[in-house]
Structures are given as C-alpha cells and as structure tokens.
Amino acid sequence: MAAELYSHENRPQDRAADASVNSARPGVSCPQCETTMPANAAFCPGCGWSIAPIPSADRAIAAAAYLTWVAGAVILFLPAFHKQRFVRFHAWQSVFLWGVFSVLTIAALLLSNLAAAMVFLVLGILASLAMLFLWIVLTVKAWQGERFELPLFGSLAERLG
Ligand SMILES: [Zn+2]
Known part of the structure; x- marks a missing residue:
C-alpha cells in the first residue's frame, strides 16, 4: 500500500x-x-x-487523570498542563466519563428510592383498604350478633375473654 x-x-x-x-x-x-x-x-x-512520541511522564499523568473526575479536574486546572494537549485530552475525557457515570449513578439511586417509596405507598394503600374492609365487616357482624372470628386475633380475644 x-x-x-x-x-x-x-x-x-x-x-x-x-x-x-x-x-x-x-x-x-x-x-x-x-x-x-x-x-x-x-x-x-x-x-x-x-x-x-509522548514522554513517559506525560503518559503517566494522562493515565492518572482517570482516577475519578477529581484528578482530571485538578490536571485541567493546573497551569503546568495548560499547553499539554495530550494530557488535557485525557483529563477532559476523564471528567466527561466520570461526570456521566456520576449523573447516571445519582439518577439510579433516586429512581430506586422513588421505586421503594412507590412500593410503600401501594402497600400502605392496600393495608388501609384491607383495614377499612375488615372494620366494616366486623362492625356489621357484631351489630348482627354474629361471632365472627379472625384467624389470629379471634383466638387471642377468645383467650382474654
Ligand atoms: Zn490519522
């Protein structure tokens, strides 16, 4: 070729x-x-x-730039590297990569918290509806003179007499 x-x-x-x-x-x-x-x-x-060819010191600094976005940001901030395009390239890339990763992690945490809150809300609503239903049934049964025992609570009420 x-x-x-x-x-x-x-x-x-x-x-x-x-x-x-x-x-x-x-x-x-x-x-x-x-x-x-x-x-x-x-x-x-x-x-x-x-x-x-890139000097080994520059390559080491560029590699160190990937130790979280903090390292990348520090390298971008330091005047010593303002002219080092190779180092700055990797520092910027580190900042962007870690930035996106951080945003996604925070979003995932917020979403999982939101999901957990939703589950608790749904369970709470179901428990409230169940309680309302039982309250109505038991009130009506008692009013009608029926002895209607709940599985667990009934035997306890029986024993306490
Ligand atoms: Zn080329």
Whole structure:
C-alpha cells in the first residue's frame, strides 16, 4: 500500500492535482488513516494518532487523570498542563466519563428510592383498604350478633375473654 502510494504521488499530473488540493495548507498524510494534516501537527485530526512520541511522564499523568473526575479536574486546572494537549485530552475525557457515570449513578439511586417509596405507598394503600374492609365487616357482624372470628386475633380475644 505504501509503495503504491509512493509511485502514485510521483506521477506529475497527480502531484499537480495534490498541490492544488493542499495549496491552502501544505501537509503530510497520516500513516494510520491517510488524512491530510499540517506538517507541524502533534496529532492526526482524523484518527488522533500521535506524530511525536509522548514522554513517559506525560503518559503517566494522562493515565492518572482517570482516577475519578477529581484528578482530571485538578490536571485541567493546573497551569503546568495548560499547553499539554495530550494530557488535557485525557483529563477532559476523564471528567466527561466520570461526570456521566456520576449523573447516571445519582439518577439510579433516586429512581430506586422513588421505586421503594412507590412500593410503600401501594402497600400502605392496600393495608388501609384491607383495614377499612375488615372494620366494616366486623362492625356489621357484631351489630348482627354474629361471632365472627379472625384467624389470629379471634383466638387471642377468645383467650382474654
Ligand atoms: Zn490519522
């Protein structure tokens, strides 16, 4: 593929065509995705491929940026990293990822609390309706002179006499 590209670029008519396309900003093509980019670019705008190797200290800081959004926010805040696009990229990505994760977690907690509240509300309504029903039945039975025993409460009432 590389050799093919090379011979292609060497043909005069194609070189003229390329020159007209790239006349606004002369560039190089990305070895990863072949997107044309400025010759002095640190990253390919198409695929994010790093042109210059990233120092290990920068890579370590970029990796540390993922220790929650706090680390990412601290790195974004520190003036030392204001020009470090690689570090800042990962710091921003960490802040966004952790931000979305936090929002989803809080939403899930709120929803589960809401669900629990709904269950209690429904159980409360059912218990109230059951109590109303029993109250009416027992009042009517007593009024009619019937001995109507409830399963548990009846035997207790019997014993206490
Ligand atoms: Zn690329």
